[in-house]
Amino acid sequence: MTDLRDDVGDRLAASPFWVMAKPMGPRCNLDCTYCYYLKKAELYPEENKFRIPPDVLETFIRDYIASQSRAGLREIQFVWQGGEPTMLGLDCFQTITALQRRHCPPGHAIRNALQTNGTLLDDEWARFLHEEQFLVGLSLDGPPRTTITDATGATSPVPPAC
Numbered sequence: 001m002t003d004l005r006d007d008v009g010d011r012l013a014a015s016p017f018w019v020m021a022k023p024m025g026p027r028c029n030l031d032c033t034y035c036y037y038l039k040k041a042e043l044y045p046e047e048n049k050f051r052i053p054p055d056v057l058e059t060f061i062r063d064y065i066a067s068q069s070r071a072g073l074r075e076i077q078f079v080w081q082g083g084e085p086t087m088l089g090l091d092c093f094q095t096i097t098a099l100q101r102r103h104c105p106p107g108h109a110i111r112n113a114l115q116t117n118g119t120l121l122d123d124e125w126a127r128f129l130h131e132e133q134f135l136v137g138l139s140l141d142g143p144p145r146t147t148i149t150d151a152t153g154a155t156s157p158v159p160p161a162c
């Protein structure tokens, strides 16, 4: 008997596809009034953690790389979003890149993109993101009184964005 998961996997692998990973689910260290995503936690009233378990993380990384490779891609793109993915901690992202290296077949390259509100980033994070060549999308979130100062010294309100 054909395993349904294998069948679906074979069909998915026929062409490239991309997954936007949300390893902290709808958890964030901010609580913007305009956030469309934090309320998704209400879809899982029994859940109170949302942090991706280590075994699921490794399975995702291994199988995602394999599926992209089977679809013919040699450059494999991971996209990490939230909520706020840096709430996982730097050590978790170090584990992520180590797992990617472990499961990356010869002749392939792994790329990472991280979308973050930036509030938890520090020098150590910056070094890691630079060394691992992450593409970083930085959203500007905060209270309305927060302002941006441009190169001329002029200030303007931060637009609601994530």
Ligand code: SF4
Binding pocket: 028, 029, 030, 031, 032, 034, 035, 036, 037, 038, 082, 083, 084, 117, 139, 141, 161, 162
């Ligand atoms: S920073 Fe982004 S994810 Fe977090 S509450 Fe604000 S809009 Fe939502």
